[in-house]
Amino acid sequence: MSANWNAWREKVLYPLLDGQKLSAEEVKQLGGLALLSADADRVQEYVFESARMPEIRGASMLLQDLNKEVAGLVEQAVDAKCVIYYGGGSLLAILPDDADLLAELKHKIESLYPQCTGVATTTCITYSTTADELRGGYGTVTLEAVNALRGAYPSEWRRIAASYEVYGQDGKPPGEISKDAFEARRGFGQMVKLAGVALRRRKDNRPLTPFRETLPHAQRCRSCGQRPAALMGRLHEDLWPLCEPCLLKVKGRRADRSHWLEKYLGFVAKRSDLEVTYYGKHGPDDVKIANDLGEIGQACAARSGYVGFIYADGNSVGRLLETQRTIAEFRQVSDALKDVTESAVYQALADLVRPAKVKREQDGGPEIIHPFEIITIGGDDVLLIVPGDVALPLAVRICERFGQGMKEAGFQLPDGSPVTMSAGAVIAESHNPVRALRDVAEQLLKRTAKRRTHDARAPALDFLVLKSQSMLRRDIDDLRATYPIKLPGESKRTALRLTGTPYTLEEMKTLLRLLRQMRLSGFPTSQLQRLVEALHEGRERGSLFFLYQQARLHERETGAILKAIEKAWHFDEERDPIPWNRVDCDPDAEVAYTSILPDLAELYDFVPSKEDLGRWDVLLGEVSDALSG
Ligand SMILES: [Zn+2]
Structure with a gap:
């Protein structure tokens, strides 16, 4: 088919990508222009419908493969250069405005997903346009x-x-x-935005999931718990009743490394210093993939059995893309976002994570594994699972590297502010359902945006240490607006909140520095707990007890830490009755004071041992200058 479009390719596509001005008449004669935009539907619902790692990893890989295949369809139909962007389940292409060609492509793209997954779908739209619009934006507004x-x-x-x-x-x-x-605001980015609007409209107006009837007596699939089982399959240790879509996710990839892990290993292998830091005494071939969340949890040395789920996302990235004037600029930005995000994740993992020895469930034998799972890196979206004691430093590191990378690549937002990334991280026991952890992490990520609206020091990070499964079912705002996190005040605007979250990245680093100092000096957990308990007795009692302890212990190392907290956190004598911080602008109007002490107490359990703490230096600087920043 592609041979038919030779003239269009040479005289329309290539000059257009080159930024040349084209004659409207000639473009029309050669076939016209259309945008094609495709996007996989409810990707995360599909990926996270099973609770276990092999299906989640398999589903994510399958979607990645299909995304690539969609790009291949466009290439086959006309030309590889038609594809402006693809990744994270989306694709954007420029094509001839030929009804047959577009209808066929659209049909192929939309039927590919159900065919290969049995359940996931994709939505595709096409949008007739002109060379002038692709260069100068939609319509004739002056x-x-x-x-x-x-x-x-x-x-x-x-x-x-x-x-x-x-x-x-x-x-x-x-x-x-x-x-x-x-x-x-006029240019190619504007056309992409319009295509996006058309895409969302089509998504809203069609049934997305192929209908499957569940008979009352049918046994449900044990993996997803949603669809009727079609057969018994050996997905895990035992035979499970499974549905076709769940089987398709893992077919032939049970022991495969994910594409992301492959890329990470390639990234590390190319940098000999990183290779040495990451592998240490292990040979690259001796390190296996993690079988499940339990194994990643085992690798949490500070408190075994805990994993961290991180959800990170670039801030205002949509705005950045929409304001790109030309196709070339748009492509540059979207490529940079992809590259910078991936490098940020790989670099951070190599800096802060190490292969770990775990006990394998089936045979009990010890195994060295890569103790993390990159579920996806879609454009500027990152979802990953790591040992609980790595989650916060890693999340900060990723956000920081992303910001640096975008700056080095020369990109900024239309108003001149830097392109940054924020993250939500939940630390929880590894037996929790992955999709529930994902939901919490997403809520936390959204909360960082609330902080950004009144704090110019963005980007931000929010976290939660999950102490009971009942917390999983709660809305985070609701959780933090009730006892024991929020203590109601006696009059208007005197309530106290026993957490300082969300934090800016800089604040988070200050917390991590304090935690490092506490670990190095062997600060007793019981001491910290007593300080937090005193906060529960009210604002004044909390302050008095803190000051009393500070004075009582002033000659010991424990007292030095309390001084360090005061110094590092910049308590303002006029307004902040230490260890409380006055809040001026909080989404919860009743709250007058918050405290960082309960956060320090929660996170202290997840601070690595003295021997492993050196790893944090790359993020926080050496210990000697630890508290100057
Ligand atoms: Zn299933």
């Missing part, structure tokens, strides 16, 4: 016409101007939109 709205609709002007990121100052209405601000 700057003059937009600015004329200021006089015509004064009450609407604030909203209109905001869409060009023009704001009024000191409460005054915004002025006219400048040529730069106007131009910045």
Whole structure:
């Protein structure tokens, strides 16, 4: 088929990608232009419908393979260069505006997923466009016409101007939109945004999951618990009743490394210093993949049995992409996001994680494993599972490396602020269902955005140490708005919250430095717990007890830590009755004070031993200058 499009390819596609101006007439004669946008539906629902690792890993790999296959379909139909972007289940391509070609491609793409997975679907739309639109943006709106709205609709002007990121100052209405601000919002990125809107509309308007009837007496699949079982299969140790889609996830890949792990190992192998740091005394071939969450939990040396689920995501990345003027710029940014995110994850893993010896469930024999699972890196989205004692430093490291990487690559947001990443991390026992951990991590990630709205020091990180399964079913905001995390006050706006989360990355690093110092000096856990217990008795009692302990222990190392907490956290004498911090702007209007002490107490259990703490230096600096930052 591709031979038919030779002229289109040479005279339309290549010049267009090159940024050349094309004659509308000629483009039309050669076949016109259309955008094709495809996106896998409810990806995470599909990946996390089973609770166990092999199916989750298999499902994620299957989706990755299919994503690549979709790009292959476009390539076969016309040309590899048509594909502007693919990854994380999405694809964006520029194609001839030929009804037959587009209908066939769309059909092939949309039927590929159900065919290969039995259950997952993808949505695809096509959008007729022109070379001028792909270069200069949608429609014929001019700057003059937009600015004329200021006089015509004064009450609407604030909203209109905001869409060009023009704001009024000191409460005054915004002025006219400048040529730069106007131009910045017209171009290829705007067309991608429109295609995205069309895609969402189509998703909302069609049934996504192939219907499967469940008869009342049918046995359900033991892996997903959702669909009727079709046969007995050996997925884990025993024979399980399984459904077809679950079997497809693991077919032929039971012992495979994920594509992400392969890429990580390649990343490490290319850098001899990293290879030495990461593998230590182990040979690369001796290290196996983790079979399940239990094994990753075993690798948590500080407190065995705990895993950390991290969900990280670039901030305002949609805005960054939508404001790219040309196809070339758009491609550069989306490629950079992909590369920078992957490198950030790989570098952070090599810095902070080490192969670990675990006891394998089936045969009980010791095995050395890579103690983590990268579930996905989709564009600027990261989902991964690590040992509980690695979760927070690793999450901070990934966010930090991402910010550095985007800066080094020369990218910034339209308003000139840096491109950053935030993360949510939940630390929990390894027997918890993975999808529940994912849900909590996502909630935590969303909470970081709440902080960003009133704190310019973004990016941020929120975490939760899960102490009971009942916490899994609770909404995080609700959890933190009730006893014992929130202590109601006697009058208006006097409530106390026994956590300082979410934190900015810098604050999180300060906490980690304090925790490191506590571990190095052997700070007693019981002492920390007494300080936290005193907080439960109210603001004044909490403060008095802290100050009393500080004075009583001032000549000992324990007292030095209490001084260090005061110094590192910059308690303001005027407003912060140590160890409380006054909050000025909290989503919960009743809360007047929060404290970092309960967070330190929760995390102290997850601080590695003195011998392993050196690993944190790469993130926090050497111990000597530990508290200067
Ligand atoms: Zn199933």
